Amino acid sequence: MDILDAVLQSEKSQAVLLIDSKEITYAQLAELTAEFADSHFTHRGLIAIECANELTPVIAYLSAVRYHMPCMLLAPGSISKNRTVDSYSPSLLVQKVDDDWQINATGMSVECHDDLAVLLSTSGSTGSAKFVRLSRENIISNAKSIAEYLKLDGNDRGITSLPFHYSYGLSVINSHLVAGASIVISNASVKDEVFWQNIDDLRVTNFAGVPYTFEILEKIDFLPKKPHDLRFVTQAGGRLSPEKVKKFHTIFSENDIKFYVMYGQTEATARIAYVPPEELAGNEGCIGIPVPNGKLKLLDDEGREISAYEEPGELSYTGPNVMMGYAESGQDLIKGDEVSTLRTGDLAAKKSNGLYYIVGRIKRFIKIYGVRTNLDEVELRLNEMGERAICTGTDGQLVVAVLKNQKEVRRKVSEFLDIPPSSVTVLEYVELPLLPSGKFDYQKIIADSSAKGKARKNNFRDDLANILQIDRVEDGDSFISLGGDSLSYVEATVTLEEHLGFLPDKWQILTMRELEELSFSKSTSHWLKPFEISIFLRAFSIFTIVSGHFKFFSLPGGAALLFVVAGFNFSRFQLPAIIHKDSVLPVFSLLWRIFLPTVFVLGFFSVLSGRLDLPALFLVSNYWPPDAFGGRSFWFIEVLIQVYVIIFLIFSLSIVRKGAGKYQFYFIFVMVLVSYGVASLIEVAWNTEYLYHRVPHIMLGVFSLGALIGVAELRKEKLVTTMLAIILLYQSLFDGRFERADYMFIGAMLLLWVPFIKLPWSLSTVFSLVASASMYIYLSHFKAKQVLHLLLGDIDSSVAVVFALVVGIVFWWVWERGVRFAQQFHLTVVKPRLKSAT
Missing domain, CATH: 3.30.300.30 (ANL, C-terminal domain)
Structure with missing residues (x-):
């Protein structure tokens, strides 16, 4: 019985796997793997497993290891996409279909060598049928070596920060098993709050990362305080620049966390070399020394060993973890051990201190x-x-x-x-x-x-300057610092996505330099793309408003939800700018952008009709009974502007800005309570029901709730916000009818808990246009219907809705381009002439 047999048959009550806050002990794991085998293993054949970090595939893998069944570890979705089944004839398929795990026998069989344990793809992203054949000894020896130099023991707890069809991710599981440690099974990324919550709550002692992981860590405040149990962090999967190694080594050392920089290849199961943390300072560009029981050599063009320091040669490795060989079809699985020395294809040299470093690559x-x-x-x-x-x-x-x-x-x-x-x-x-x-x-x-990349990035700066109507964009500028707001956000988002090919998380707070350094993104479907829920809700809300007014599709509450979205956008755009600049001017800038087109439309149609309604023109007609001005007023815009005026007055106070900057969530939380409290007191003295409650003191609470959603980042803050929303909207939500509050609540919860949805690319383009033009659609939709009626007479309401949306989009496009032209004319013609005149 080897060490993996002993571990997987253990009756210890200690936890070995933790998933969704549930603990699985070693004894329970033994039962689960036995049950899996009894249900699915009928003969020794190949098992194909899609390796998501979830319980079913992990149990399938560990069952295969325990019962000496060779398994092929694949990326999620691989079984249905490539020729694996045809080439290798696996007897059992473990795959996810429509979000459900399915375990199916194929009726096929292939003869495998007694020592064969695991097949891992050599270059899995190509869809190649070529795999590395790993024996049980390969896996156990490398896991023991890793556990030895990381000093793993039964008190350690890792987390699946990498997929385990990848040799690095698999080595995390195996090394913890042989050390009698435990593992948190999680699909969360290091950029997700739940990842760090797991590290704290579940007492995780270590996690692993590839270079992309550390690019993400640079963008987030990943160590605001040292998680009390985190002991070390490992890095492999590609070269991390010496500058970044030095940076992270310093950060981790200051928090009493060891940082292991490692080197490996799938052909050596996982790990080949590592740099001892105590030797990392001054050796940030090195891959280190061989893992225990392994040996490194440098070979010249004739295959002779190079003994001199600093003389480059091909890096070769020998050790018990070197693969059995390659497989290109099922017929190769019967082959035994064919490789004793691994020639890595990397050019390396050895320093006088015994540490190796990579010089370049031989293979392509x-x-x-x-x-x-x-x-x-x-x-x-x-x-x-x-x-x-x-x-x-x-x-x-x-x-x-x-x-x-x-x-x-x-x-x-x-x-x-x-x-x-x-x-x-x-x-x-x-x-x-x-x-x-x-x-x-x-x-x-x-x-x-490289030249093409620089030109593309410069074009984005030009496009952003054009969108924000400014002269130039510098390295240290961000969308927020340049005064970007919700009106320009959607267009800027679409433009950035066109330039980068993806949309970085929280891109609006990243500097131009940081955006231009990004080279990684989330993998997305070729026909679906992630789409921000706030943009989706803006588009959907204006659609329901227009549809309701035209009696096409009635869903009351679109305007109320837009107030929630407006508050959400305030917390993302104006609030950070207010805090950063210690000035309330960002609110004034947004007010002006809303006020100007509204007054233009009202003034234009007042001239056409020959009727001047001053309350409507001064944006206070919401204090008159609805429809008092025959459709020549816009209560939503009026109340929104009035709410922003209140916000402007509140944040004009220096003490308020400082409080909001220091205690952001708590400040907005109190702001919500105060807003609803003041509104209730005012309603006692002045019942605004005859105005349909279209007044700022009522809508300020809704706006503030949206702002609270925008600043709620931690899970506990989101739970508090959810409970607060239920309490404030209790009577409306549970009166048995679907009313405005229900629509608003559903939208608010989507904003809070579902930041992105996936839409087809073509549909996402339509939603982006509608969201960008939402204010202009609101301003023009009644007039658009009147024009259509004059031209065609009575028309179907669906046609009127589509026409109104198109007219609003055209209005937005013409207005925004007109303003930008005027701005550009001022910058390039008027301003230089004024300067030369003085």
Whole structure:
């Protein structure tokens, strides 16, 4: 009985797996794996497992390990997408179908070597059928080596911060098992609040990260205080720059956390080398020393060992964790051990202190998201598709040079590699660049790619300056610091997504320099894209308002929900600017942008009709009974402006701005209570029901609730906000009818708990346009219907709704471009002339 057998048959009551706050002890794990085997293992055959960090695939893997069943570990969704079943004939499939885990026998069988334990993809992102064959000894020896140098014991607790079809992620599970430690099974990313909550609440002692992980950590305040049990952090899966290694080593050391920089390959199960944390300072560019029981050598072109320091050669590795060999079809699974020494394909050198460092690469591989991608395989796939292309790139960015059809190539590569389009740069040439020797000039392609990237980024700055109507955008500027608001946010979002190919989290607070340094993104479906719920709600609310007014589709409460969204956007745009600048002027700027087009529309139609309604023109007609001015007033805009005036007065006080900056959530929480309290007192003296409560003291509470949603980031803050919303809206929510409060509550909860939804790309474009133009649609929709009626007479209400939306979008487009033209004319013509005159 080896160590994994002993662990998986243990009767200890100590927790080994923790998932969704539930603990599974070693004894319970033994029962679960036995039950799985009894239900599904009929003979020794290959098991194909889609490896999401969830209980079912983890139990399937551990059952396979316990009962010596070889398993093929695959990325989620792989079984239905590639030729794995045809090539390897697995007997059992563990896959997720429509959000449910299914375990199905295939009726197929393949003969496997007695030592074979795991198949891992060599370059899984290419969809290649080539796998690394790992034995049980490979897995156990590497897990024990890792546990030894990390000093893992039964008190340690890891967390699945990486997928376990990836050798690095798998090694986290295996090393903790052999050490008798425990693991938190979680799909959360390090950028998610629940990840850090798990680290604190579940007493996690360590987590693993690839370079992208640390790019995220740079963007968030990931260690506001040291989690009391966090002992060490590991990094592998690609090269982290020496500057970032130094930065994180310093941060972790200050918090008494060890930082392990490591190097490995799937062909060596996982780990080959590591840098002892105490030797990391001054050696930030190194991969370190071999793992216990392993040996590193440098070989020259003739295969002879290089003993001199600082002399580069191909890095080779020997140890019990070196793979059995490769497999390219099911027929290869019967093969035994074919490899004793692993030639890594990396050029390395050895320092006088015994630490190795990488100089370059011999083979044509790059890493995207820590997964090695074979450039030759990508070229072959494209050639099979009829595309004449050559490939090069750097870690994180694939560059494809083609003769034609640029957009089609990018889409194809993105789909068959299953990576975001932002990770693929496609360059179009009349003739592919060659060196005098006749070989392809890869350096020129890399240089051209870099130049294209810089031009694209500069264009985004120009576009953003145009959207925000400013002269220039500097390195340290962000959307918020430049005065961006909810009216310009949607257009800026769409523009940024066009430039980067994805939308970074909280991009509005990132500087231009930070945005331009981003090279990674979330993987998205080729036909679905993440879409901000706040933008969706703006678009849907204005649609329900227009539909209700035109008696096409009635859903009361659209305007109330827009007040929630307005408050939410205030907390994201104006509030940070107020705090940062210690000034209330950002509110005034937004007020002006709302006031100007509203008064223009009212004034224009007053002139046409020959009737001047001063209360409507001065935006106070909401204090008169509804419809007193024959449709020549806009109560929603009026009350919104009046609410912003109150906000302007509140934040004009320095003590208020300081309080909001220091205790943001608590300040807005109190603001909600005070707003509702004051409104209740006023209603006692002045019942505004005859005005349909279209007054600022009523809507200020709704607006403030939206602002509270915007600043609620921690889970406990979101729970408090949810309870507060239920309490404030209790009577309306539970009166048995679907009224305005119900619509508003549902929208508020979506804002609070569901930041993104997925929409088809084409539909998301429509929603973006409607959301951008929402205020202009509101201002023009009644007049648009009147014009349509004059032209066509009685028309279907659905046609009127569509026409009103289109007219509003056109109005927005013309107004915004007109304002930008005037601004540009002032900057380029008027301002220089005034300057020269003085």
